[in-house]
Amino acid sequence: xxxxxxxxxxxxxxxxxxxxxxxxxxxxxxxxxxxxxxxxxxxxxxxxxxxxxxxxxxxxxxxxxxxxxxxxxxxxxxxxxxxxxxxxxxxxxxxxxxxxxxxxxxxxxxxxxxxxxxxxxxxxxxxxxxxxxxxxxxxxxxxxxxxxxxxxxxxxxxxxxxxxxxxxxxxxxxxxxxxxxxxxxxxxxxxxxxxxxxxxxxxxxxxxxxxxxxxxxxxxxxxxxxxxxxxxxxxxxxxxxxxxxxxxxxxxx
Numbered sequence: 001x002x003x004x005x006x007x008x009x010x011x012x013x014x015x016x017x018x019x020x021x022x023x024x025x026x027x028x029x030x031x032x033x034x035x036x037x038x039x040x041x042x043x044x045x046x047x048x049x050x051x052x053x054x055x056x057x058x059x060x061x062x063x064x065x066x067x068x069x070x071x072x073x074x075x076x077x078x079x080x081x082x083x084x085x086x087x088x089x090x091x092x093x094x095x096x097x098x099x100x101x102x103x104x105x106x107x108x109x110x111x112x113x114x115x116x117x118x119x120x121x122x123x124x125x126x127x128x129x130x131x132x133x134x135x136x137x138x139x140x141x142x143x144x145x146x147x148x149x150x151x152x153x154x155x156x157x158x159x160x161x162x163x164x165x166x167x168x169x170x171x172x173x174x175x176x177x178x179x180x181x182x183x184x185x186x187x188x189x190x191x192x193x194x195x196x197x198x199x200x201x202x203x204x205x206x207x208x209x210x211x212x213x214x215x216x217x218x219x220x221x222x223x224x225x226x227x228x229x230x231x232x233x234x235x236x237x238x239x240x241x242x243x244x245x246x247x248x249x250x251x252x253x
Contacts, residue, residue: 008235015238019067023245025198027071028064029220031212032057034204034228041228047091052230054099061109061143063237071142071194073114075212079150082119093120097127100145104131110138114190115149116157144191151214158188158215191216199244201237203229221247 032053039049057074064072076096082089104111111132117125128147162184166176186192196216200209205226209217223240225232 012235012238015235015242019238019241020245021068024068024241025221025244026069027073027195027197027199028069029073029075029197029200029213029217030060031075031200031202031210032229033202033206035230037204038228038230046088047095049228049230050092050095054095056230056232057099058103058106059234060232060237061103061141063234065108065141067238067241069141071144071197073144073146073191073197073213075146075149077115077147077149078211079116079119079148079153080211082148093124096145096147097124097131100128100131100147103143103145104134107135107138109135109140109143111135112142112144112190113147114144114154115147116153117148119148142194144194146190146212149190149212151209151211154190155185155215158185161188186215189215196220198249199223199240201225201240203227203232203236219249221249 035049035053036046037049038052039046042048061072076099077092081092084092100111100113103109113128113132117128120128128145159180162180163176165188166179171179191213196218197213197220199222200212200217200220201223202209202212203225205224207224209222213220221244223243225236225240227233227236
């Protein structure tokens with residue numbers, strides 16, 4: 001076993017040295033997919049996969065920080081996931097809360113919870129908000145934890161919030177319709193004030209976004225990795241960064 005592990009380590013270091021620091025994405029979105037299938041393949045319950053997936057998060061954030069990434073958005077729970085078996089959802093929410101609280105305790109990264117917290121149990125929403133608040137003064141890499149997140153839901157909520165702001169200013173519906181612009185909607189998204197993701201990584205081999213950052217990812221580069229999230233390695237992450245650096249980004253032009 002030692003020679004393969006040694007060769008793996010050499011390859012990983014070579015990838016890291018060859019990485020073009022000037023071409024590292026500022027904002028990386030990650031769809032943490034495959035926890036349940038990983039657990040099922042081992043004959044274990046879904047909760048085992050979710051826990052192993054949660055254990056992977058700090059490690060991956062460390063890789064991103066070392067590479068010079070400024071913001072990472074982790075999709076940890078979708079609005080669709082909330083429709084699963086109630087017992088599994090409750091267990092998953094507890095795992096997610098514990099993971100986010102552990103991230104806050106490190107004091108390394110500034111957390112922002114993005115998602116429809118109103119769809120979550122009150123206690124869960126409060127725990128997440130407290131964890132976010134504990135990192136308010138942290139100046140390190142920004143980490144968005146997308147929980148109870150759905151792209152369509154986010155855009156709908158942004159438009160609704162924007163229309164309410166127009167109503168507060170006394171605008172009539174026709175005036176509001178004329179006033180709405182792209183940047184106005186962007187200013188009401190969960191990620192307002194942040195650059196859009198340059199790179200979106202999805203694990204597990206699925207080649208779709210599933211509603212992740214629908215508005216923000218219009219010019220993103222996508223990288224689909226075959227491994228399940230609990231098996232995601234630093235070499236997989238470095239390959240994604242290398243692939244991104246080699247692409248010619250036209251940004252719609």
